[in-house]
Amino acid sequence: MTDILKLIETKDPGEKEFHQAVKEVVESVKPVLDRNPEYRKMAVLERITEPERVILFRVPWVDDQGDVRVNRGFRIQMSSAIGPYKGGLRFHPSVNLSILKFLAFEQVFKNALTTLSMGGAKGGSDFDPKGKSDNEVMRFCQSFMAELFRHIGADTDVPAGDIGVGAREIGYLFGMYKKLRNEFTGVLTGKSLGWGGSLIRPEATGYGCVYFAAEMLNTRNTSLEGKTCLVSGSGNVAQYTVEKILQLGGKVVTLSDSSGYIYDAAGIDRDKLDYVKRLKNIRRARIMEYVDKYSEAVYTEADSTLGCNPLWDHRADCAFPCATQNEINRKDAENLVRQGISLVCEGANMPCTPEAVDVLLDNKVLYAPGKAANAGGVAVSGLEMAQNSMRLNWPREEVDNRLKIIMRSIHRTCLDAAAEFGTPGNYLAGANIAGFVKVVNAMLDQGLV
Ligand code: NDP
Numbered sequence: 001m002t003d004i005l006k007l008i009e010t011k012d013p014g015e016k017e018f019h020q021a022v023k024e025v026v027e028s029v030k031p032v033l034d035r036n037p038e039y040r041k042m043a044v045l046e047r048i049t050e051p052e053r054v055i056l057f058r059v060p061w062v063d064d065q066g067d068v069r070v071n072r073g074f075r076i077q078m079s080s081a082i083g084p085y086k087g088g089l090r091f092h093p094s095v096n097l098s099i100l101k102f103l104a105f106e107q108v109f110k111n112a113l114t115t116l117s118m119g120g121a122k123g124g125s126d127f128d129p130k131g132k133s134d135n136e137v138m139r140f141c142q143s144f145m146a147e148l149f150r151h152i153g154a155d156t157d158v159p160a161g162d163i164g165v166g167a168r169e170i171g172y173l174f175g176m177y178k179k180l181r182n183e184f185t186g187v188l189t190g191k192s193l194g195w196g197g198s199l200i201r202p203e204a205t206g207y208g209c210v211y212f213a214a215e216m217l218n219t220r221n222t223s224l225e226g227k228t229c230l231v232s233g234s235g236n237v238a239q240y241t242v243e244k245i246l247q248l249g250g251k252v253v254t255l256s257d258s259s260g261y262i263y264d265a266a267g268i269d270r271d272k273l274d275y276v277k278r279l280k281n282i283r284r285a286r287i288m289e290y291v292d293k294y295s296e297a298v299y300t301e302a303d304s305t306l307g308c309n310p311l312w313d314h315r316a317d318c319a320f321p322c323a324t325q326n327e328i329n330r331k332d333a334e335n336l337v338r339q340g341i342s343l344v345c346e347g348a349n350m351p352c353t354p355e356a357v358d359v360l361l362d363n364k365v366l367y368a369p370g371k372a373a374n375a376g377g378v379a380v381s382g383l384e385m386a387q388n389s390m391r392l393n394w395p396r397e398e399v400d401n402r403l404k405i406i407m408r409s410i411h412r413t414c415l416d417a418a419a420e421f422g423t424p425g426n427y428l429a430g431a432n433i434a435g436f437v438k439v440v441n442a443m444l445d446q447g448l449v
Helices: 002-011 016-028 030-035 037-041 044-048 097-113 134-151 167-181 201-218 236-247 270-282 287-293 330-338 354-362 376-390 396-420 427-445
Strands: 053-062 068-079 085-091 120-125 157-160 228-231 254-257 260-263 298-301 318-320 343-345 366-368
Touching (some): 002 016, 030 037, 044 427, 053 134, 097 396, 097 427, 201 318, 236 318, 260 287, 354 366, 376 396
Parallel strands (some): 085 157
């Protein structure tokens, strides 16, 4: 076990997020390897941690001043053992190979948990859409797709959105793909409704995350009704997490972006959420403006010198980190526990550091890893692919119902796998084990490829 970690640290020095994600999975699946010696013999860990393909490319584009800019584009095709590669595109200045490899690796297990046939991938660019005009974003997306189109396809690799990639970017990317290939296929998910998108896709990650939380609370004979919740982020996942919490009778008191967070003791109600959606999705403004409109709320600027994020230091029952990786560290987790938290459900990918997870588990907090709790987004992407293949559009209720069933099934799968391998109630171990076994068995069936 240590050998594989040493191996990737030597082969890929400096890829700390990737090492972190691999370490977590490798630790969880040790009992599976002990029970199945053929897995070690067939070097499944060495194979599953090596991407099937890494594509790295130049993305030149022209800004509104006529100056030439150059960004770096990536696509990590991690595993196609159980289906075509599938996973989002992230446009954010922090994007690098390590972050995308960790996300692609996580995606392999997440997609396996959804019950649908999808392999794992991730991609993106260090391009920052913030502050760019629509025309600049369009020109960038077109240049990005001018290379990516060679490597993707409805039965090969189907990208989607992630941080910085929403309906606008998917539209520009799809338009360019269609022009270059002269075909209208379901090559991207997260499309707009009028041209192949699925109802509930924008809502799916947030809604699914809250459905998962409700299932977890149900194991302790309780629900979200009347619970106070902390939510971070204010993008796609955060917005629909808040929406579903409100529908299920909970109260949300925080939201954030990379500049800072707002605390609204009275609760972010439906009207306030609609305001946030307009603020973030249409005006693309900062969350700090919330306190100009709702003066009872308090805004706190982000301060990386503090060593913790005060957002996680408010009295609450449940926490939904929905911004980015490693946003809850050990100190934040200790603060959450001290403030009475009983559930942490990850809307973002890997938002809790390993030390934070240890604190939560040691204190019997219900903890759901992102690869299980946020799988609703890719699950409905899978449903969008199915509808595209059939040239059909399912009604909202049907997609939402399928999403609920999938989240319930993921929840049950995690609990069953955790119990079978001696860690009852540990959703992290359960998610890693169940995803791993499904993918590895498919790899073994298909031989050394
Ligand atoms: P969006 O771009 O819509 O929103 C991201 C939010 O997180 C913004 O509020 C952003 O603030 C904030 N954020 C991003 N980076 C940082 C940072 N370094 N520090 C603090 N805040 C930050 O993305 P999504 O809502 O789609 O994604 C959020 C998380 O959910 C990501 O981890 C993503 O991988 C995960 N996820 C998303 C899925 C989806 O369907 N969209 C599916 C599964 C997981 P700012 O505007 O200032 O950058």
